[in-house]
Amino acid sequence: MKRLFPWVWVILLTIPPCAMATSSPVTVAAILSTTGIAAPHNLPMIPLIELAVDEINQQGGVLGQPLRLMIMDNQSTPIGSTRAARQAIKNHAIAVIGAHWSSHSLAMAPILQQAKIPMITISTNPDITRVGNYIFRINFHDRFQGQMVAKFARESLNAGTAVVLKNLNETYSMTLTEYFTKEFQQLGGKILLKKGYKGGAVDFQNIISRIKPFHPDVVFIPGYSRDSGLFLRQTVSQGLYSIFMGADAWDDIHRYAGDALEGSYCTAVWHPAMxxxxxxxxxxxxxxxxxxxxxxxxxxxxxxxxxxxxxAVGRAKSLKHRKIRDALATTREFQGASGTITFDINGDPVGKEMVILKYEQGKAAYLKTITP
Incomplete structure (x- = not known):
């Protein structure tokens, strides 16, 4: 691993075929958070990234050239994301993968679109792929996610009332709140309270005391692991015993919530049961x-x-950005670990499945799969 700047690492992974030894490496940038508030949520992505790049290189690279991975730290901010995107352009990346948090992807997408650099985001905000025809999404989006969580609450949990706790600093949380609220009400449910907090909060006692008198059937917490987990842990001391529900950002929530997580639900794009x-x-x-x-x-x-x-590069038979974009746009039934990928006209995956998980005995147990 070679460090170019305080926030850029270059990793040239396994290159076994001798034919690749004299070939120029092809740069792909991964933009995510290795420092800042999002780092605990983003750093676990790197082993999967390295695994994929290694596998590609072991299979001969791209068009016979080794893939060089450039991991770029967006420092957990939209501004850092724009800086990283510009640096990826300067380093002649053939494409950018990322970011993970929606606010970060929304910041960098216009820059990459203007430069005509293909971007594949992991983020779920619906507006990201609307930026332009060089932007693609590998995941489901928050319109579908928010609606399906609301439907699950109403139909599977028989919840008639709900409280929503939203992170006022994160687009991801605000967007999910919007779609959950609208769908829950359309299905006949009642939203008793929507309460906001600032990202990085550690004390939720006052918010919990506001929620408790409502006795909601469910509390929807569309936040990231740290904030959501701290909230759940603090509900125990105040005796708030509603059913808690989250979205797809609860990966390491057990670190923060402990036993308070038991019986809660969340969504995911993948589970080992797949x-x-x-x-x-x-x-x-x-x-x-x-x-x-x-x-x-x-x-x-x-x-x-x-x-x-x-x-896509293999199908494009070219390292030119336009050719790669065209190949991505015509992706049909690519078999990914998280499901089959076929892109629609907006660059979103058609029929991307979502998994519902329930926390039992400290583990996220597979409950059901929901298909659009």
């Missing part, structure tokens, strides 16, 4: 390399994004 061939393959090579199971479910789309990019 037994498609690509999922089984990923679990096998991950176990062989890291001697552990894949435990960060939202990291899997990063693996899929890199593998899809390698596939």
């Amino acid at each position: 037994k498609n061939p690509s999922s089984r393959h990923l679990q096998k090579i991950y176990q062989n390399r890291y001697r552990s199971d894949v435990i960060n479910f939202s990291a899997v789309p990063w693996y899929d994004a890199f593998m899809l990019l390698g596939n």
